[in-house]
Amino acid sequence: MDRLHLGVIIGSTRAGRFAPVVANWFADQAALRADLTVDVIDLAEAALPDRLGDFGEGTAPREVEALTPRLADADGFVVVTPEYNRSFPAPLKTVIDWHGAEWQAKPVGFVSYGGISGGLRAVEQLRLVFAELHATTVRDAVSFTNYWEQFGADGTPAGPQAGQAAALLLDRLTWWARALKEARDKHPYADTAA
Numbered sequence: 001m002d003r004l005h006l007g008v009i010i011g012s013t014r015a016g017r018f019a020p021v022v023a024n025w026f027a028d029q030a031a032l033r034a035d036l037t038v039d040v041i042d043l044a045e046a047a048l049p050d051r052l053g054d055f056g057e058g059t060a061p062r063e064v065e066a067l068t069p070r071l072a073d074a075d076g077f078v079v080v081t082p083e084y085n086r087s088f089p090a091p092l093k094t095v096i097d098w099h100g101a102e103w104q105a106k107p108v109g110f111v112s113y114g115g116i117s118g119g120l121r122a123v124e125q126l127r128l129v130f131a132e133l134h135a136t137t138v139r140d141a142v143s144f145t146n147y148w149e150q151f152g153a154d155g156t157p158a159g160p161q162a163g164q165a166a167a168l169l170l171d172r173l174t175w176w177a178r179a180l181k182e183a184r185d186k187h188p189y190a191d192t193a194a
Contacts, residue, residue: 003034003036003037004035004036004037004177004178005036005037005039005073005074005075006037006038006039006075006076006077006173006177007039007041007071007073007074007076007077007078008023008026008027008038008040008077008078008080009041009078009079009080009092009095010040010041010042010044011043011079011080011081011082011088011089011091011092012044012080012082012089012091012092013043013044014082014089017044017082018082018113018148019080019113020042021155022080022111022144022147022151023040023042023080025151025155025156025157025162026078026080026111026166027040029166029167029170030166030170035174036170036174039070039074041067041070041071043092043094043095044091046066046095047063048061048063048064048067048091048094048095049061049063049094050091050094052097052098060098064098064099067095067098068099068102071102071103072102074102074106075106075177075178075180076107076108076109076173076174076176076177077103077107077108077109077135078108078109078111078169078173079108079110079126080110080111080112080113081110081111081122081123081126082112082114082122083112083114083115083118083120083121083122084122086121086122087122087125088122088123088125088126092126093129096129096130096133100133103130103134103135104133104135105134105135105180105183105189106135106136106177107135107136107173107176107177107180108126108130108135108136108137108138109137109138109140109141109170109172110123110137110138110141110142111141111142111169112142112144113144113147113150114145114147115146116145116146117145118143118144118145118147119143119144120141123141123143134189136176136180138172138176139172140168140169140172141165142165142166142169144157144162150162
């Protein structure tokens with residue numbers, strides 16, 4: 001069986017962010033699977049410009065062009081996001097908006113963290129955004145409420161629940177990734193409404 005390429009996107013670029021702890025833990029969970037290769041995409045390192053170009057404008061900025069092949073190569077994505085003011089971080093919207101075809105007909109899963117909501121309000125908004133881009137969001141997610149209480153000093157969550165939720169998310173995501181990859185291979189996806 002061919003391995004699927006999973007892009008794990010670190011959605012926060014804030015100074016002192018907790019996102020890499022969550023993302024690295026999840027990427028380690030995904031790397032245990034024989035059916036996946038994992039590419040961790042840190043938006044802080046990507047440093048995408050926050051001002052979008054005009055429609056039909058020539059070439060994209062260098063930072064966007066550097067990231068595009070990594071997104072295009074992915075068969076599916078897991079977005080790791082905190083919740084800021086009941087929504088997701090602006091750099092996450094920036095990477096989404098700089099790209100289009102790279103998301104189409106691919107599954108997107110979510111790992112969120114925050115206070116009492118565990119980042120789920122950010123995830124619900126992201127589901128709407130990705131639907132507009134013809135991506136398929138996976139229902140099952142991993143969520144950490146009061147995340148500062150959930151992780152030990154070694155960067156792993158306490159208890160087995162997080163690992164079980166990650167395994168379920170990865171099972172669902174890989175099913176969708178394989179099904180959609182086979183469909184794209186047979187019939188290339190085209191957004192005819194554009």
